[in-house]
Amino acid sequence: MSRPVCTATIGDDDTVMVVIDGVERQCDSMPEAITYLADTAKDLGRPLKVTAIDPSSPTNPESFLIVDVDGSVVEDSSVRVKRPSRRGTPHAAQSGASGYSDTPGAGNVAVDVTTADEIPLAEQVTVEESARNEPALAAAETELASLPAAAQAAAAACAAVQVESDDPRMRLRPEIPAEKALTPAREGWRGWSNAAFKTHLAPTGAEQANRDRRSRIQRPLDSHRTVAVVQLKGGATKTTVAYHLAATYGRIRGGNILAGEFNENQGTLGERALAGSHDRTTLDLIRNLGSVTRRTSDLVRYVRPQGDDRIHVLASPPEGADRRRVDGNSVKAAHDVLLSLYSLILLDTGNSAQASTWRAAVDVADSLVFVAQNKADDCRLLEATVEGVKAEGHGDKLARSILVVTNTAQPNAERLAWLKEYGKTIGLAAIAVVPFDRSLQEGMAFNYDILNPATRHAYESATADLTDQL
Structure with a gap:
């Protein structure tokens, strides 16, 4: 089954270049590529071994699969991925490629022949730095030995203090963790492949952009924030x-989030x-502020x-109140x-x-x-x-504010361009x-779950832009 040699290279746009014994075939998607490979397996009358290559994966760019004549795909368990050794040193690598020592009397004892290229970069740096520092360390030890006993004790005490100060427990605040490494895809066929075959295909550009957007929405804030929606x-x-x-914040960010009405007319x-479970409003809250303590339990009334949106709503009083x-x-x-x-x-607002x-x-709003x-x-x-x-x-709040334009059923392209240009002109972020x-028209009840995907995407983008200003 080693022939023909088959590879499937995955592009950033989810296209796949299949190469069978040097013959290339461009496929628009992985399902199309699998169909093509399955047809080749049918012609051979047996399963086909395929190496899937994902150049964008930093940890595991190759996956080894078997495509059967019926289009089913399983992981090729016969291939063992070689992993770099962590025990080798540059000195061991110089002993020869045979793995045995040429030194007389060594008894041809087997040694690790890991080369420098196989040593992880961090370990290579450590070895190189140690080699460079050896002369300086030897000189320091000689100088220390020549000092009187009292001076040596003082130097040892200073070293102990230095070690203690490096203890993470002694720091006033922990170090900020580094950004998470790129995790494998969880969406689309890449996510399916990763879940089914334990592959490590990288996320598409669209999935990574979605992750970045969600990370911006989840960004920690220095304090509580208020946003006023005005027109x-x-x-x-x-x-x-x-x-x-608010619902986008509730679903992606979580926490205590409120959407409230404070205006002069019924909203x-x-x-x-x-x-x-009640019909109390902003007016009822204002009337009872004297008895409301700063406890969430007092606001339940x-x-x-709002269910899965994970927010609370505070409504304005009805007309005639x-x-x-x-x-x-x-x-x-x-x-x-x-x-x-x-x-x-x-x-x-009103x-x-x-x-x-x-x-x-407008006065209490941060953005x-x-x-x-x-x-x-x-x-x-x-x-x-704006005026x-x-x-x-x-006026200083404009620089940390945003504009949300909602298109109509038949949007005017020139007007939309004017709105965008106007927002830039006045300095909006x-x-x-x-x-x-259509689900948001004609006063229909809000239902986040039935929004079009494009609408959700737009609100996530707007929420991320807003969070950047908070």
């Missing part, structure tokens, strides 16, 4: 964006989110858990309590830059999320929103574009 136009997707940014967050107590001062007081209990708060609630939300649909009136009021933020003295998604 002076009603129906401009503020509530939708606020909820789905729709409470209507579109999951219902709770006011917030609504007594809103006299919902003002800027009460918003800041409520936020002060909430901030001690939630690591991330996303505030859905439509008036003159309202004290709007000004308070802002400007939103706009791909519509002409959204563009005009986006400019007005309102500047008028409140928060990032601009994210969310595609049209």
Whole structure:
């Protein structure tokens, strides 16, 4: 079965170059390559040995497989992967390739003939450094021996202190761990191959980009953070964006995350989110701030858990409720309590830059999320929103804020280009574009699980961009 010699080299774009006894065949995917190899096995009337090569894998670029006539693939257990020896030294390598000593009287005792190329780089460096340092160490020992006994004792004490200070337990903070090594693919056919045959195929560029995005979302923060979602136009997707940014944090980052409404008019967050076991709102929380301690158990009566999204929602009071107590001062007081209990708060704001609630939300926010649909009136009021933020003295927050544009069913390419250019012109940190998604239209209840994959991807990108600014 050693002939024909078959290799399958995997490209970064998941294409596969199959070479059978020097004859190349480009395949668009691994399933296509396996089909081609299975057809070759049929022609031979027996299974076919294949070496799968993944140049992007830093640890195990080769995997040895057997493809049967029916297209099934198993690991070739007859091939033993040679691993570098860790016992060899450059001195042993000089004894000869035969593995026996040429020294008279040595009795031809077998020695390890590991060459320098087989020694891991870290060990090679250690050996080389030791060789270079030997003369200096010998000179230091000679000088120390010539010192009086008292001086030698002092030098020994200093060395002991130095060793003790190198003890990790004596450090004020542990060293920051190095970035995790590239782990094998877990998605697609590469992930399937790794799970089924214990191969170590590297992730595709798309999978690695997804991992990087999730790592950015999970990045540790120095303190609790608040984000205000702003746009002076009603129906401009503020509530939708606020909820789905929070839900993305909840699903990927975890922790105590709140999406709340603090505005002068009735919002729709409470209507579109999951219902709770109560109908209490922001107004009820404000009325009872005097009895609410900084314990999560006290907030159970006011917030609504959102299932698999792993966030809480705090809804605004219904239309017709007594809103006299919902003002800027009460918003800041409520936020002060909430901030001690939630690591991330996303505030859905109102439509008036003159309202004290709007000004308070912008004031307490560490970063802002400007939103706009791909519509002409959204563009005009986006400019007005930015001017309102500047008028409140928060123009410096633009540099750590983002813009989320939601496309319509028939997006205008020129308008979208204008929105992106405008975001760059005013100095926003990032601009994210969310595609049209029918499940988010017409006031439907939020359901993260039925979002289009492109919509999820866009919200993950927006959330990662936002986290970079926090």
